Amino acid sequence: MCETNTTKPDFKVATGDRAILPEGAKTIPIYVMGKKYEVPETLTIMKAMEYAGFQFLRGAGCRGGICGACPTVYRMAGDYKLHFGLACQTVVEPEMYLAQIPFFPANRASYDIKDMSAAADAIHALYPEVFRCVACNLCTKACPMDVKVMDYIAAIKQGQIEKAARISFDCIQCGLCSSRCMGEIPQYHIAQLARRVFARYIQPQAEHLRKRAEDIEAGKYDQMLDDLSSMDKDALEKCYVEGREREPDMAEPGSWQPQETKYL
Ligand code: SF4
Ligand code: SF4
Ligand code: FES
Numbered sequence: 001m002c003e004t005n006t007t008k009p010d011f012k013v014a015t016g017d018r019a020i021l022p023e024g025a026k027t028i029p030i031y032v033m034g035k036k037y038e039v040p041e042t043l044t045i046m047k048a049m050e051y052a053g054f055q056f057l058r059g060a061g062c063r064g065g066i067c068g069a070c071p072t073v074y075r076m077a078g079d080y081k082l083h084f085g086l087a088c089q090t091v092v093e094p095e096m097y098l099a100q101i102p103f104f105p106a107n108r109a110s111y112d113i114k115d116m117s118a119a120a121d122a123i124h125a126l127y128p129e130v131f132r133c134v135a136c137n138l139c140t141k142a143c144p145m146d147v148k149v150m151d152y153i154a155a156i157k158q159g160q161i162e163k164a165a166r167i168s169f170d171c172i173q174c175g176l177c178s179s180r181c182m183g184e185i186p187q188y189h190i191a192q193l194a195r196r197v198f199a200r201y202i203q204p205q206a207e208h209l210r211k212r213a214e215d216i217e218a219g220k221y222d223q224m225l226d227d228l229s230s231m232d233k234d235a236l237e238k239c240y241v242e243g244r245e246r247e248p249d250m251a252e253p254g255s256w257q258p259q260e261t262k263y264l
Contacts, residue, residue, distance in 0.1 A: 064088065068173045068174035076093065078095075134182065156191070165197075
């Protein structure tokens with residue numbers, strides 16, 4: 001959730017990740033929780049709200065469309081349709097009526113992935129509500145990532161875990177699908193479980209990844225990490241710029257190996 005900053009500065013230009021008003025930028029009216037603000041038309045919803053004096057204490061994370069912390073619901077003046085987006089990605093438009101939904105409560109089952117199997121029965125037992133889906137497709141329409149939510153729910157109902165995992169791959173757990181579901185299904189938690197089951201029990205193991213995990217557990221990189229941790233900024237920078245072999249730009253995949261192979 002966000003709150004209005006009571007000590008709003010009296011200047012309009014901010015720096016860093018905040019709004020920088022381009023010269024001659026046109027401002028447009030938007031409505032945040034019912035109140036009108038004039039904001040530059042070039043900004044995302046998140047930056048426009050900060051420009052208007054809001055401070056995000058919750059409901060913001062990566063600012064890059066990845067973490068799912070900033071789901072936003074809005075209507076346009078004169079349009080009956082409900083629209084959905086991520087505040088950090090969606091650019092403001094005139095006469096937007098906005099509300100932030102930084103968290104939508106949804107049931108999450110408790111399980112140990114080690115007790116699951118490649119069969120879908122356990123997913124069905126943990127989330128029997130999946131069978132309440134009435135195929136209304138509101139979840140898909142609400143998804144800011146264009147994930148075909150109804151389709152992955154259908155796949156899970158049919159026991160097709162791999163299909164569900166692949167369809168839901170771009171889910172960022174924002175919860176907007178769940179907010180629209182008349183079957184009260186926590187779609188994104190179920191899809192996350194499907195992806196976990198797929199990764200652990202169905203997808204072939206990546207041999208190099210298994211070996212690397214074993215190396216880490218055996219302490220192969222401990223000394224190197226200790227050395228890096230003890231360096232100051234200048235030494236680290238030097239090490240990064242001069243002390244490492246760099247893969248040539250545009251190298252053919254698989255065509256390059258570093259001379260130093262002790263950490264491979
Ligand atoms: S599937 Fe649901 S939780 Fe995942 S990104 Fe889409 S709306 Fe958000
Ligand atoms: S919103 Fe709920 S009931 Fe409608 S299609 Fe999606 S999962 Fe099914
Ligand atoms: S802040 Fe992470 S998706 Fe918007």
